[in-house]
Each structure stands twice: as C-alpha cells, then as structure tokens.
Amino acid sequence: MRWSLHNKRLAAFAFLTGMIVTAAGVAATAPVDATRQAELSVLLEQDCGSCHGLTRKGGLGSALLPDNIAHFTDEALIEIILDGVPGTPMPPWRRFLNRAEASWIVDRLRQGTSQ
Numbered sequence: 001m002r003w004s005l006h007n008k009r010l011a012a013f014a015f016l017t018g019m020i021v022t023a024a025g026v027a028a029t030a031p032v033d034a035t036r037q038a039e040l041s042v043l044l045e046q047d048c049g050s051c052h053g054l055t056r057k058g059g060l061g062s063a064l065l066p067d068n069i070a071h072f073t074d075e076a077l078i079e080i081i082l083d084g085v086p087g088t089p090m091p092p093w094r095r096f097l098n099r100a101e102a103s104w105i106v107d108r109l110r111q112g113t114s115q
C-alpha cells in the first residue's frame, strides 16, 4: 500500500514537472506573431544596424551578411544575440528578446533580409 501511494505521488510529480517543462518549451518556441515580427524588423534595421551597418556590411560591429555568418551554427548565433560578446560593444539582448525571437532574427540574417 505504501509503495503504491508513493508511486502515485511520484507519477503526479513527474506529470507536473513534465507539464512545466512542456509549457516552458512551448513558450520558447512559440511562433513570433505578425505584430512582433514588424517590431523585430525595426529592431534589426535600426538597433542592430546602428553598429553593424544599415546594410549589414559592418561598422562598429562586424559585417553580418549571409557569407559572414555562414561558419556559425544557428545555435551559436542565437547565443551571441541573447548573451552578447563580453568584452566587446556587442550587448546582450536577452532582456528584449526571447529565444524564438532571436531565432527569427537569425533566419533574417541568413536570408540577408529584415522582413
């Protein structure tokens, strides 16, 4: 009897933990809606562009055209955007962007567009 109660508790705990992890996963990968995409386009052009150049050919920050970033994995680019490059002017964007949004930006960098 004690075992089965214990197992039920364990199962409930595992279920709840699974729910929380799943919810966090969904939030992190939820598609970026159209309104947010429009905001991100502006951020990419104006904020990123202020250092990386309006046409991403470089400025204070390195050039970010598709060829320039080809050697990075998507994951590496997402980390750079979220955490910045410590010791350089590249700031972390984690306070403003979630992972899905950083990933959306990476897709635009790969395509060489901002839309």
Ligand code: HEC
Binding pocket: 043, 044, 047, 048, 049, 050, 051, 052, 060, 061, 062, 063, 064, 068, 069, 077, 080, 081, 085, 088, 089, 090, 091, 093, 105
């Ligand atoms: C205040 C200036 C500044 C802003 C704003 C800025 N960056 Fe940067 N970024 C830099 C600098 C400087 C580097 C180069 C760091 C180094 O020397 O490794 C860099 C590096 C990077 C890299 C790595 C490229 C490479 O070749 O090493 C990526 C990707 C990047 N930035 C993306 C972005 C994105 C996307 C945004 C906008 C969300 C942004 N940056 C905004 C200054 C900036």
